[in-house]
Amino acid sequence: xxxxxxxxxxxFDHVADLLDIQQxxxxxxxxxxxxxxxxxxxxxxxxxxxxxxxxxxxxxGIGVDLAGKISEIVKTGHLGLLDEIAKDIPDTLVxxxxxxxxxxxxxxALHEALDIGSLDDLEAAAEAGKIAGISGFGPKTQQxxxxxxxxxxxxEHRVRLAMAEDFAIPLLxxxxxxxxxxxxxxxxxxxxRKETVGDLDILAAAQDGKGVIDRFVVYDEVETxxxxxxxxxxxxxxxxxxxxxxxxxxxxxxxALHYFTGSKAHNIACRRRAQDRxxxxxxxxxxxxxxxxxxxxxxxVYDAIGLPPIPPVLRExxxxxxxxxxxxxxxxxxxxxxxxxxHCHTTASDGRNSIREMAEAAIARGYExxxxxxxSKSQTQAGGLDxxxxxxxxxxxDRVRDDLGGIHILKASEVDILKDGSLDYDDDVLDKxxxxxxxxxxxxxxxxxxxxxxxxxxxxxxxxNIIAHPTGRLIGERRxxxxxxxxxxxxxxxxxxxxxxxxxxLRLDLNDINCRMAKDAGVMVSIGTDxxxxxxxxHMRFGLDQARRGWLGPDNVVNTRNWSALSKLLRR
DNA sequence: GCCGTTTTCGGCCCGACTGTTTTCAGTCG
Numbered sequence: 209x210x211x212x213x214x215x216x217x218x219x220f221d222h223v224a225d226l227l228d229i230q231q232x233x234x235x236x237x238x239x240x241x242x243x244x245x246x247x248x249x250x251x252x253x254x255x256x257x258x259x260x261x262x263x264x265x266x267x268x269g270i271g272v273d274l275a276g277k278i279s280e281i282v283k284t285g286h287l288g289l290l291d292e293i294a295k296d297i298p299d300t301l302v303x304x305x306x307x308x309x310x311x312x313x314x315x316x317a318l319h320e321a322l323d324i325g326s327l328d329d330l331e332a333a334a335e336a337g338k339i340a341g342i343s344g345f346g347p348k349t350q351q352x353x354x355x356x357x358x359x360x361x362x363x364e365h366r367v368r369l370a371m372a373e374d375f376a377i378p379l380l381x382x383x384x385x386x387x388x389x390x391x392x393x394x395x396x397x398x399x400x401r402k403e404t405v406g407d408l409d410i411l412a413a414a415q416d417g418k419g420v421i422d423r424f425v426v427y428d429e430v431e432t433x434x435x436x437x438x439x440x441x442x443x444x445x446x447x448x449x450x451x452x453x454x455x456x457x458x459x460x461x462x463x464a465l466h467y468f469t470g471s472k473a474h475n476i477a478c479r480r481r482a483q484d485r486x487x488x489x490x491x492x493x494x495x496x497x498x499x500x501x502x503x504x505x506x507x508x509v510y511d512a513i514g515l516p517p518i519p520p521v522l523r524e525x526x527x528x529x530x531x532x533x534x535x536x537x538x539x540x541x542x543x544x545x546x547x548x549x550x551h552c553h554t555t556a557s558d559g560r561n562s563i564r565e566m567a568e569a570a571i572a573r574g575y576e577x578x579x580x581x582x583x584s585k586s587q588t589q590a591g592g593l594d595x596x597x598x599x600x601x602x603x604x605x606d607r608v609r610d611d612l613g614g615i616h617i618l619k620a621s622e623v624d625i626l627k628d629g630s631l632d633y634d635d636d637v638l639d640k641x642x643x644x645x646x647x648x649x650x651x652x653x654x655x656x657x658x659x660x661x662x663x664x665x666x667x668x669x670x671x672x673n674i675i676a677h678p679t680g681r682l683i684g685e686r687r688x689x690x691x692x693x694x695x696x697x698x699x700x701x702x703x704x705x706x707x708x709x710x711x712x713x714l715r716l717d718l719n720d721i722n723c724r725m726a727k728d729a730g731v732m733v734s735i736g737t738d739x740x741x742x743x744x745x746x747h748m749r750f751g752l753d754q755a756r757r758g759w760l761g762p763d764n765v766v767n768t769r770n771w772s773a774l775s776k777l778l779r780r
Numbered sequence: 781g782c783c784g785t786t787t788t789c790g791g792c793c794c795g796a797c798t799g800t801t802t803t804c805a806g807t808c809g
Contacts, residue, residue, distance in 0.1 A: 235792055239781035271782050309798080311807050346800055396809095409809085435808090437797050442808090452809070454796090467794085472809080479793040490794050 220244040228312035242269035251725040298325035366404035370713035395468035401753035407450035417455035463503030467491035473525035548577035551736025557582035569742035581620035584632035629665025638671035647676035656690035697729040711751025723758020
């Protein structure tokens, strides 16, 4: 039974939560959280690394002790430390800290005063009116607990970036439109272009914070006001999305933007750098003693701590500070680098627009080329084409090509990789195509070895240029299938095969970590929208976000090449 | 519990808002 990185990370986070309630050494607690983050950031399976004899204590934030605990988890599936802690406090006590306003200290107080050990215990105590009597608690807190329990909605739900935009853009316009607001930005993981965001963090520059906050909390979509002060406020929108607004004076805007953009780990590293220089960094600026030396722009903040500006997409404390220090930050790809889209569908299978409409839409976006890649015959529910239908379809592409100048239309197909790794069309059919995208659309539950070998076998076919959405995950809906990514990447590099970043907001597959692995493994990436309509071509920018978060530059991406370079690359 | 171009010991980021207090602890980001 292989242990996933996410399981180890979850156990470490759980240990941290429990130690927090025990009021253990806060730095020890942080060590567990940092280690959990490091483990999540590994593209490779930790269990595999261990098996291959790698020294895990060389990973950042993991020392001899935690390396030993990882090994224990991988070998036994258990962590003895958790049993130790359970003697003191119940495992399920952590649940109650999901209630806003209940943190580790109050959880402990509730446990000690009323022997509360779970959400159910808490609910019973709250309904019986026993909470308000505990020191540090009062009637308001008791009522809040009852309200939150009644609502039930305690699980953190992150929304996909594309959906967050739908709420963020009009809200930002509203804030910018508020009298007295000089400038405003959306910060947080939204600005870092993370694939999902937990809440929206908005920053505004204004002299009068209160006026801005007062108008913020009456925004049309606000359902509840969680907190409301002079310079900051938190609300919940009807959609359930939480929004934090912070207002600072203009001279502090850069420092506040830096602080509010995060990530937390990046901020901590920056603040530590400031400390090393005898300075203090907070959201109001960079300070020498009590004197504010700068902070109007992010550039000034980075200058003060001796670094070139670091793009928000890289601010995850995944080596960007060290790279910046050495002047080795990557040149990141931008939309302007993209010369074409190598994955889209038409009415021939499950798309909504014709070949001509898709091509015209690509021309309108300034592209040199577009690959028309409808589904193969096994995808019956998606209108996949059998050989005869494909032949007619290719003829139709020829007609549009003759008719429509100004763009190279590639005859392509998104061909199913069957369970045994063979392809859905025979080689003589594949021969007629300019580009073959191979994709897994069924049999997701093979074990890691079988799934990996299946895809590598598909890549053994010299017709295959691109593996589409390599992990198969759907954000928030379907986990990636089991795959040895390191083996897959090596195989792709050896065969001159490309891996896709599928730019569809639900997929974004490869993810940022895998993109970075691809770069390190020397695998080129193709960013394709998988558009099923002309509008879907605009999802390219979400794929670019993921690529940028994965440190990719124009050189790492196939579809930054001009037509002649691309055509050479497609010949394996 | 981790970490080191000052260090193998002694450090480890910083501030706003709320509710319960009667000056502040706890929570959150």
